Amino acid sequence: MRAAIDSPLQAGDVEKFGAIRSRIDAIVIGASAGGVDALDVLLPALPRSLRPAVFVVLHLLSERPSLLVEIFAPRCALPLREADDKEPVVPGTVYFAPPDYHLLVDVGPRLSLSSDDRVNFSRPSIDVLFESAADLYKERLLGIVLTGGSDDGAMGLRAIQRAGGVTLVQHPDDAQVPHMVKAALAHVTPDFVLSLSQIAALLKSLDESNAAHGKGH
């Protein structure tokens, strides 16, 4: 099993993703325990010319200021921001949910924050982000559930699938803490189940300069 997830992307996955990638306008990513390491593989893989906006919920201790932007910015080609309320969504930007707020996407598209009750014991909650983004972006959304010890993200990924969006779950054997991806897999049969390095390879293929020439690598 380990060998399988360490292998390069299967031709079938490359082809399947190639057929849908041009419709993706937004990517939502949810991670919990083990998430910093996982994002450290994925975010640097996002190409400079990425067109979709990227929204990230990572469960953190709520009382400390988030250092995510500082951690990842030096390694990323894209601008990274901690979300402010009502901020207009700029394509090719990565937005993190701030500690102790839910992050939602609203008409505009604009970012929207809320201090409402915790969902799945979490604020920010992955489900809250995923469900609001599914509402807005529908089939133009890619949702990714990564490592974690929570049930958060499963309902949100289902909402994305029901709205016609693309669903991707990290392979349980590849996740530092597999509980969250297993919970997602129990509710959704996703379009892709991949290792981090395979997900990174897919994200790299969202390079607009390639798409403009109508071919991949």
Added chain:
Amino acid sequence: MTGQAGNRMTDFGIEMQLFLDAIYLKYHYDFRAYAQSSLKRRLTAAMSRFGCATLSQLQDRALHDPSVFPSLLDYLTVQVSEMFRDPSYFKSLRDNVIPTLRTYPSLKVWVAGCSTGEEIYSLAILLREEDLLSRTIIYATDINSEALMKAESGVYDLDRIAGFSDNYLRSGARHSLSDYYTAAYGRAVFDKRLTKNVVFSDHSLATDSVFAEVHLISCRNVLIYFNAELQDRALTLFGDALCHKGFLGLGSKESLRFSSQADRFADFDRPHRIFRKQEAT
């Protein structure tokens, strides 16, 4: 494009618009310009609380059974806050704003959207410790009158006090929080002297207007529930209500940058989202 239509409203979108119109027409509470995505979550939670499969069913209940309305209003409005939430905001008020407020012979403070009052007691304690409370009037406003009654009672569950106390200590506290409340039967009852000069009042940022000139407005994590247009309306009220160079404190992730009213305010303490009214340029 799949089968889903592009800009056509969803059934829920249609029901939501009708529901909000109904609530406005019947009860004069205006949620029509609230931020859609979080309002949708709240309405969905209310549907399951009232056992309604659709928002139309909930609308039927709300229209024909007025006794349902107060608890429905809680679903639409109440934010659970903490005392001294974001302690460094209160620390900045104490260190940077109070020295200016001290120069006024009498003070008026407006806490807009005070909900169940946690912020009122936080500010009252801070003002008392700075010897300003006796010459301050605090206007505590909210649209939810039951929340206002809770705020006025100053009674909080004792199991929340440890968190409040922790925040208080990090806000530049001069005493112990226990100096300000009496604990009994699992509850903490705050000292009535803190709210002697507090005016609790029903006021809507969506439909009401300015009622006084004030030196400081604290409105934290309220505007996040509004859409951009309603935010602009509220910020217009704030700009009109503040005295020359008056202070405005917002929630830690609330910004004026995206508002039409941005040029009426200058950054005062940017990280803590404290602004100062400036003359329009």
